[in-house]
Amino acid sequence: MSEIFTKSMARNIYLGGSVFFVLVFLGLTFDTTQRLPKTDNRANLTEQVALGKMVWERNNCIGCHTLLGEGAYFAPELGNVYQRFGQSKEAIKGFIKSRPVDGIPGRRSMPQFNLTEEELDAIAEFLKYSSEINTNNWPPNING
Amino acid sequence: MSEVQLRYKTQAVAKPYFIAAIGLFVGQVIFGLIMGLQYVVGDFLFPEIPFNVARMVHTNLLIVWLLFGFMGAAYFLVPEEAERDIPSPKLALALFWIFLVAGALTIVGYLAVPYATLAKITGNDLLPTMGREFLEQPTITKIGIVIVVLGFIYNIGLTILAGRKTVINIVLLTGLVGLAVMFLFSFYNPDNLVLDKYFWWWVVHLWVEGVWELILGSILAYVLIKTTGVDREVIDKWLYVIIAAALITGIIGTGHHYFWIGTPVYWTWLGSVFSALEPIPFFMMTIFAFNMVNKRRKQHPNKAAVLWAMGTGVMAFLGAGVWGFMHTLAPVNYYTHGTQVTAAHGHMAFYGAYAMIVMTIISYAMPKLRGLPAMNNRAQVMEMWSFWLMTVAMVFITLFLTAAGILQVWLQRYQPNALPFMAAQDQVAIFYWCREGAGVIFFIGLLCYIGSFFVKGDNNGTAAAVVPG
Numbered sequence: 001m002s003e004i005f006t007k008s009m010a011r012n013i014y015l016g017g018s019v020f021f022v023l024v025f026l027g028l029t030f031d032t033t034q035r036l037p038k039t040d041n042r043a044n045l046t047e048q049v050a051l052g053k054m055v056w057e058r059n060n061c062i063g064c065h066t067l068l069g070e071g072a073y074f075a076p077e078l079g080n081v082y083q084r085f086g087q088s089k090e091a092i093k094g095f096i097k098s099r100p101v102d103g104i105p106g107r108r109s110m111p112q113f114n115l116t117e118e119e120l121d122a123i124a125e126f127l128k129y130s131s132e133i134n135t136n137n138w139p140p141n142i143n144g
Numbered sequence: 145m146s147e148v149q150l151r152y153k154t155q156a157v158a159k160p161y162f163i164a165a166i167g168l169f170v171g172q173v174i175f176g177l178i179m180g181l182q183y184v185v186g187d188f189l190f191p192e193i194p195f196n197v198a199r200m201v202h203t204n205l206l207i208v209w210l211l212f213g214f215m216g217a218a219y220f221l222v223p224e225e226a227e228r229d230i231p232s233p234k235l236a237l238a239l240f241w242i243f244l245v246a247g248a249l250t251i252v253g254y255l256a257v258p259y260a261t262l263a264k265i266t267g268n269d270l271l272p273t274m275g276r277e278f279l280e281q282p283t284i285t286k287i288g289i290v291i292v293v294l295g296f297i298y299n300i301g302l303t304i305l306a307g308r309k310t311v312i313n314i315v316l317l318t319g320l321v322g323l324a325v326m327f328l329f330s331f332y333n334p335d336n337l338v339l340d341k342y343f344w345w346w347v348v349h350l351w352v353e354g355v356w357e358l359i360l361g362s363i364l365a366y367v368l369i370k371t372t373g374v375d376r377e378v379i380d381k382w383l384y385v386i387i388a389a390a391l392i393t394g395i396i397g398t399g400h401h402y403f404w405i406g407t408p409v410y411w412t413w414l415g416s417v418f419s420a421l422e423p424i425p426f427f428m429m430t431i432f433a434f435n436m437v438n439k440r441r442k443q444h445p446n447k448a449a450v451l452w453a454m455g456t457g458v459m460a461f462l463g464a465g466v467w468g469f470m471h472t473l474a475p476v477n478y479y480t481h482g483t484q485v486t487a488a489h490g491h492m493a494f495y496g497a498y499a500m501i502v503m504t505i506i507s508y509a510m511p512k513l514r515g516l517p518a519m520n521n522r523a524q525v526m527e528m529w530s531f532w533l534m535t536v537a538m539v540f541i542t543l544f545l546t547a548a549g550i551l552q553v554w555l556q557r558y559q560p561n562a563l564p565f566m567a568a569q570d571q572v573a574i575f576y577w578c579r580e581g582a583g584v585i586f587f588i589g590l591l592c593y594i595g596s597f598f599v600k601g602d603n604n605g606t607a608a609a610v611v612p613g
């Protein structure tokens with residue numbers, strides 16, 4: 001880098017540039033939060049959904065699954081499992097309930113979480129709510 | 145054999161931090177190998193160590209050892225830059241033990257009891273923060289991390305404020321404060337999934353593609369000044385330009401995670417455009433490292449450290465820049481989002497940028513912490529072997545995962561008769577086997593790395609005697 005471009009110019013670009021983009025980002029974040037009610041399905045964010053999210057978190061489902069494409073890549077995407085299971089909360093509950101304690105020989109296995117009926121209802125409701133978030137048409141197909 | 149002394153005696157607190165970092169790195173890779181096997185032998189260690197548990201251990205150990213590395217780096221280089229000792233080496237050592245014990249207890253918690261039990265006994269209900277990727281730590285562990293980092297910043301911050309302020313130590317301090325501030329968002333966990341995800345990225349993305357780049361840049365600049373003897377003015381200017389590019393592209397670049405999570409559509413444009421520019425700072429780091437080494441005014445006896453520094457430049461650019469760019473445009477990300485392509489990128493980027501910069505500073509600092517100008521030649525040769533083994537293995541891990549990922553996209557998301565997830569995984573199993581093989585090579589490289597610290601040579605410091613460093 002030549003003499004014309006001095007260290008203090010470099011510093012000013014760094015300081016000015018980062019302050020500017022921090023402010024832009026905060027502005028965009030404000031705008032995003034204003035628009036979210038249209039897409040984030042908050043109308044259906046019930047107590048039960050909130051409990052479902054808690055159940056999701058305290059059993060670390062994200063450690064094997066993706067949810068809206070984020071998480072682990074070991075097991076199926078669950079953001080659209082409600083659609084994949086024919087919009088049946090019962091099917092989701094049935095699947096979770098029926099996991100064998102010792103896994104399935106040779107196959108990637110999901111633990112038996114021994115969830116209560118209340119927890120099962122909540123997690124199914126949470127997965128339904130997640131599937132109704134407007135995700136800009138993601139995933140590309142039903143397989144997730 | 146010439147004993148060299150540390151310029152400031154409190155620099156010595158860096159040593160336990162570096163040793164712990166390496167120890168935890170070993171643990172991280174062991175759990176990586178366990179998961180790698182579970183990918184193909186699904187019931188391996190089930191139900192004793194379910195995949196999600198191994199994954200938490202793997203990724204949390206990664207973050208913790210990198211934090212140990214950053215702290216060790218700061219304790220080593222800040223006194224030299226600021227030209228004074230840190231105010232409280234006792235605090236630094238106490239925090240070291242607190243962090244190590246808290247970290248170990250957390251890992252034991254993951255392994256010993258079901259996660260739901262851990263959540264319960266640590267009172268997650270009071271302030272639920274657990275169960276999100278990378279932020280799985282119990283809330284009390286998170287609070288512990290904050291306390292440790294605050295104490296650390298107190299020590300480092302006071303040293304810098306009272307001492308000589310160089311561009312390197314100011315940028316490093318800014319990065320470390322930024323690390324602490326962004327981590328606070330891990331305590332925000334709203335019921336609304338979209339908001340949760342939106343701010344989750346303020347920790348994860350704004351760390352690795354934001355404030356951590358400041359830490360990376362300043363450590364790299366420090367090692368290059370020391371090993372090449374290039375004029376500080378030149379190095380400082382580079383450092384400013386690199387971090388300017390990092391923040392100008394990386395902050396709005398967060399938008400590349402806001403394509404499909406329920407956020408407004410304008411992020412597909414903003415995220416794509418700005419993140420497409422994010423490779424620039426990484427490319428500049430590569431050019432920076434090579435340029436400084438070419439212009440060097442001296443032949444530093446620590447050749448291994450110079451190799452690590454140049455390697456960091458190249459691998460950070462490949463992993464973050466090239467592999468990041470590959471899937472960052474929204475139309476591509478639509479298909480690759482949450483596939484093995486992501487895993488491929490995550491591995492090479494974390495290794496190339498952050499694991500390698502920590503090994504760079506360890507390589508430079510550890511001999512000095514042991515009273516040597518540089519390791520003996522045999523030890524350095526072994527260290528360079530470990531560099532190549534680990535780095536080449538990581539390139540192959542990345543290539544195999546990329547192949548698996550592209551096939552996964554094709555089989556599961558693109559072709560007309562697309563397969564369900566599990567069926568598609570079966571089809572690409574061969575690549576997971578290959579990844580596991582490369583992972584074993586990586587592990588061997590890591591063992592060589594550790595071995596290199598114990599290699600005795602008869603020519604300790606002779607290289608240094610030829611050309612004073």
Ligand code: HEM
Pocket residue numbers: 071072073074173176177178179180183199202203206486487490491494495499579580582583584586587
């Ligand atoms: C050498 C052997 C290694 C193996 C076999 C391995 C394997 C794995 C596996 C199976 C996962 C989980 C992927 C999933 O969610 O399905 C993972 C995640 C991860 N590993 Fe490794 N790993 C290894 C080494 C490393 C190293 C050296 C680093 C970094 C320095 C690293 C960083 C990561 C990161 C950042 C993730 C999370 C990735 C994401 O969320 O996209 N791993 N690893």
Ligand code: HEM
Pocket residue numbers: 069070071277352353400401419420422423460463464465467468469470471472473477480481482483486489490491493494497498
């Ligand atoms: C050293 C710097 C970087 C590191 C350590 C890093 C690491 C990671 C990790 C671990 C993930 C997976 C997160 C998750 O589990 O959900 C990820 C995702 C991603 N990264 Fe990076 N990254 C870096 C730089 C970059 C850059 C420079 C770009 C763009 C040019 C980029 C583009 C992306 C994209 C688009 C995703 C989302 C992938 C998806 O949709 O599944 N990254 N990164």
Ligand SMILES: [Fe+2]
Pocket residue numbers: 349353397398400401
């Ligand atoms: Fe990112």
